Each structure stands twice: as structure tokens, then as C-alpha cells.
Amino acid sequence: MDTFPDRPLLLLVDDDPSIAATVAPFLERAGFRVLTVSDGATALEKAHSHRPALIILDVLMPRLDGREVLRRLRRENVWIPAILLTQVGEASERALALEEGADDYLNKPFDPYELLARIRAVLRRTRPGERSLSTSWMLSALDLRLDRRARRAFFKEQPLDLTPKAFAVLEYLMTHPDECLSRERLLEAVWGWDYPVGTRTVDTRIAELRRVLEDDPEQPRYIETVAGEGYRFVAPVTGQ
């Protein structure tokens, strides 16, 4: 494991041996060092002793579940970025998700390449030891302000009238700035499911967001269309 000390260390926490046995070698081939543990309590220990670059956490585990592990780490002011292997829930649950402070979510079953892409994106986005956008209560970009606790958005200091889904899409875009997000991924993250024509649903909400943000798709200040790929939030985002 220590043959490549300069490679980033990942802490993979999952009690299911079939996940650990297959995902760990895959991530090692992709250029990471991987430390695998099978329960939450050990995960807490290893997070302190090894200071990994990122933690991948399953939610349902014996002794200490993934959410609790993360909550304890954040309470101790440890801001190691984390990916939770579950689905972001409904709006009511989203405030909780914010509290537990995961940097991204990935629902099982997942494509290992998707996990790799998320790991790289999170590592690129976060600076060691700092709170990431995903854990900020208030996000700002140009004239737009997002109060995630109250689930309200303001544009030029005026409250925006957004549907809950549109708010959730905006929130996801703003917590993943400068990243090309496919329609499928937005569906999975915001709706929690996808189906062949669901991608149109995403376009409808993006159109709604552009309308209220007075954003011109030709010259976007906020949401850029990446042809054939998806959408990208281009405005610089700061969190509080």
C-alpha cells in the first residue's frame, strides 16, 4: 500500500465484502492508494490516524452507520471530503444531508467509472482542511444567493419563486460548479430515479431557472449548456 506514497489515499468504508473486494482494486488501478475498513467505528479511527484525502462511506453498516461517522467527523471539525453511497432524499431530508456534510452522493448500484469521476471531481473541488461548498449554508454567485437552510433563493436581493425541484437542481448545480453535469446525473441526484424520457424533465427545470435568472443560453452568466453532454454552472460560487 505504501509503495506509492505520493498517490492520494482513499478510505473505503463498506461492510459488504463484495464491494470492498471489487471496488478497491479498481480504484488502485486508477492511481489511488485504498484503505478498506468494514465498520463505522474503525472508519473514525482510521480517518484520524491516516488522514485520507477522501472517504467513501456506505450508509447501512453495523455499529456506526455512515451518516453518523460523517456527523462525528464534522463535529470534530474534520473536513476530509466524503462521498456517501446512498441517495439524496426528499427535500425534507436534504436539510439533514446538508447537516451531515457529505460532498457528494452516489446511489448503489453504481458504475465504478462514475465513482471514479466523482472522486476526481470532489478532490479537484475541495481544498484540504477547508469546508467545501457542499457543507455551506449559504451559497452566492454573482447576483444569486441561495439559503439552503430556509430553502429559498434570492436574485438581486429579491426572493425567487421556484418550484422545489428547480431549487434542488439549482442547489446541485451550485454545489458542483464548473463541472459538466449530465441530465442523467441531475435526474439521479435530484429526482432519485431516471427513465428514458426523464431527461426532458431536467430541461424543463433548467428553462425555468434560466427564466428567473434572466440568463441567456447563448451567453450564459450562470448555466451553460454543454452540447450533447449536459449543463455546467459557470458563475464563481462562494460558500459561507
Next chain:
Amino acid sequence: MRRLASLLEWLNRWFSTLWVRLGIVLLPVALGGMVAFYVQIVIRPLPILAFRIDIGTAVLLAGLFLTLLLGAYFFGDESRSWFARDEIVAMRHELEESRRQFIRRLDHELKNPLTGLQAALVNMAEAPDEADRARAAENARQALERLRRLLADLRKLAELDEQSLERLPVDIPALLEEVTDAVRSLPSAQGRAIHLLISRVPWPFPPVRGDRDLLSLAFYNLIENALKFTTSQDTVEIRALEDGKVILVEVADSGPGIPPTDLPKIFEELYRGVNARRVEGSGLGLALTRRIVRLHGGTLEVRSRQDEPRGTVFTVRLPVAR
């Protein structure tokens, strides 16, 4: 004050014992009987002339009435649950049976893709040349995709019961246009006749209050189903009407029709009729669709015939937003 409270408690306890309640219930009829006996036998009958009835009988009837009233008051709940007991037992049996059936069907749905996956893995390990290995990998990917779909639909079905529904105005004609457009762009829909008919005169459709995305999923399932179970010679028609109270959407096809024995079961979870054996799908589409329509206060019905002119019509009725 405390003495009063303890007295009330004592009375309460006293009243809740079976014998006391039975005594209270039977007291009026017993008293009535005694009065009737006293009047008729011991002294002489005393008729109330206006009603042509004897005073003793009147008291007895009043007592009987009071007893019935008290009986209903004290023992109504118990007798109701006594009579409902058989029903509850039958319902529990039915639930257990449907659970067993669900597990049998799930087992069946899991078995096939897993077998495919297993075989694909063996092929991948043993196939000598690159092309065979690539084909095996593709087969494995397809089996996985099937399992993933099934899982996603199962989760969706479970979530529908838990989460609260968005209740925003939905423009049904616009939604139908969007879904139909999307279905037309599917590879399997190329060269297929899909018609959308929406009445526009004299006024636009009133909105339905609900979750646009779920409704879109429901209509998508119906249209996709119509395509799946028909051939390229058949026509699929989607039509919408409104009468001010209800919006009616029909998805009709000129396909082979559903056998009458299958018809009542097609909305069951994971049920596969004769027609559906060879068709790709999770087996949950119609169950999901019906659940979504019902959550919106609507109904989903089907009629189908197998002899000419054959075909199937699914009818969705959604109440208009008030």
C-alpha cells in the same frame, strides 16, 4: 377535590367491568317487566285510552327501548369488532398470500438476468478470442441493466407511498406533447404511427394539480407499453378530452389485445401475462402508473379485445384542479 377525583376514578373502574355494564343495560327492561307484572296481575289493567295501550305494556316497551339504547352504547364497539373478526382474518390471509406471490414473482424476475450474468461471466473467462469476450461483456451489461431497472422501479414504488406529492398546476396537453415527442425519438419508435389528438376548441384544458414528473412517468409508461406490445403495422393513438370536472386521457393501440384472463391482473406488481413473457421490462410499469394516477385522485382502467377489431385502450381520468 381529591376525594371527588378518586370517586370519579372508582366509578369509572366500576363502570368498565362487564357485569356492571350488563346490569345497567338490562335494568330498564327488568324494571319495565316488573311494572307491567304489577299493573296487569296485582292491580288491574290501566289502559291509556288515547293510545289504546295498557300502562304496564307502555312501561315495558319504554324499558326495552332504553335497554337497546344502553346496549348499543356499552357494547356497540365490541359487537362490531366481533362481527368484523372474520373479515380481518380473511384480509390478513389475502395480504400474506399476495406477499408470497410477490416474492415468487420477484424470485422469477431476478433468476433470469442473474443466470444470464453467470453465463456471460463464464464466457468471458473461457472465450478464446477477443470478439467473443466483447460479446459476453455486452451480454453481462444487458443483464445488469435489467436488474438495475427492476431495482429502480421497486424503489420508486416504495417511495410513492412514503413521500408527499408535489401539488402544482400541471398543463396536461403540454405534458402529453412532451412525452409523446420523447417517445417518438426512442429508437424503438422509429417508423411507428403514433398520433396525439387534443381537443382545443373552445377553451384550453384546465390544469390538474399534482406532480408533473410523476404524471409524465405514468403517461410515458402507458405509451411505451402500447409500443412494446404492438408491431410496426399497428397504430398508437393518444387522445385527451375534458368535461370541466375530469380530464380523460386514452392511450389506444390496434395490437393483439390482452386475454380476458390476464386483464384483471395486469396492474399487479410483477405480473406477466401471456403477451408479456417475451417483452423487456421490469413488470412494474402498470403498477407504478396506477399508483401515480390514484395518488392524484384519478382512476386507470383498461378495455381490450382480441377478435377483430382488436386492440387495447387504457383510460386515465384525472380530477381537474379547483
